[in-house]
Amino acid sequence: METNPDVVVIGGGPAGISAAAWCVDLELSAVLIEEGETTGGQLLSINNPIVNYAGLEAADGREFAAFLHKWLEQFAFRRMLGTRVELIEAEPLLVRTEAGEEFRPSAVILATGVSRRKLGLPGEDELVGEGILRSGAGEREEAKGKHVIIIGGGDAAIENALILSEHAKRVTVVHRSRDFRARPEFLERAKTAGNVEFITERYVTSIRGEDRFEGVDVVGPDGASVSIEADLLLIRIGFRPNSELLRGLTELDVSGYVKVDANSATSVPMIYACGDVANHISPTISTAAGMGATAAKAIAARLAERKKFRKFE
Secondary structure (H helix, E strand, O other): OOOOEEEEEEOOOOOOOHHHHHHHHOOOEEEEEEEEOOHHHHHOOOOOOEEEEEEEEEEEEEHHHHHHHHHHOOOOOEEEEEOEEEEEEEEEEEEHHHHOOOOOEEEEEEEEEEEEEOOOOOOOOOEEEEOOOOOOOOOOOHHHEEOOOOOOOOOHHHHHHHHHHHOOOOEEOOOOOOOOOOOOHHHHHHHHOOOOOEEEEEEEEEEOOOOOOOOOEEEEOOOOOEEEOOOEEEOOEEEEEHHHHOOOOEEEEOOOOOOOOOEEOOOEEEEEEEEHOOOOOOOHHHHHHHHHHHHHHHHHHHHHHHHHHOOOO
């Protein structure tokens, strides 16, 4: 079992898969470590059709992930699924898993993606599946004839409001600001849907319900609390980068995204980051795959330079 591979790739979404495949193609030994039980990353939570990846369409993220799994079979590298990395160190590079297995690679590629932001309120996790929806598109049938509250003001919140408005009796969008980040065309359609209501400049302070979701309490600028009763809740307040492994090690921006250059290199030599964790401007499958390839090629070039230098020492 190799403990000193050329590259350790952390994360098995499109960016990590692309990076690992390109490492093999460039004759670099690679180990891919994925926390989930299968590769795919954020793809596994996409319920809408994927139609904008060049040359390939899929009914949803799971079908797209299946295409990637099939394609990946031709590349020989070690895959460690259901494994969480607890530590990355630099000088010298070290990657350690929670199980205690250690690797000392020549380079590390972080491709851990992003996670949905949470309100951080009691009941938010406990009532998932008990009135709190995981996905509007994936659970639209459950909304038939019901009142749904959606928290958020971006594309995801308003797009889900449109999807659920076709089934729900009523949809209430609660947003903390007066202005929305969502596309104007989404907002216009939602405003004319007939059963979508907007409550702005309100913060959710509590989620009500013991065994099942019953409603939320919101507070406005005047400090007054108002209760809103509903049958279902969907929270869509954006994403946060899964960059904890590099916090205090490499440079991050104010939102926690990893700062990288054109080669996906971080501020620490031989540590790279690609995909959504290092890209809040264009978080797409295409961009993630491209960044993974770029990181692998940059590493191959650096290692080739090292070998050439050592040859003439």
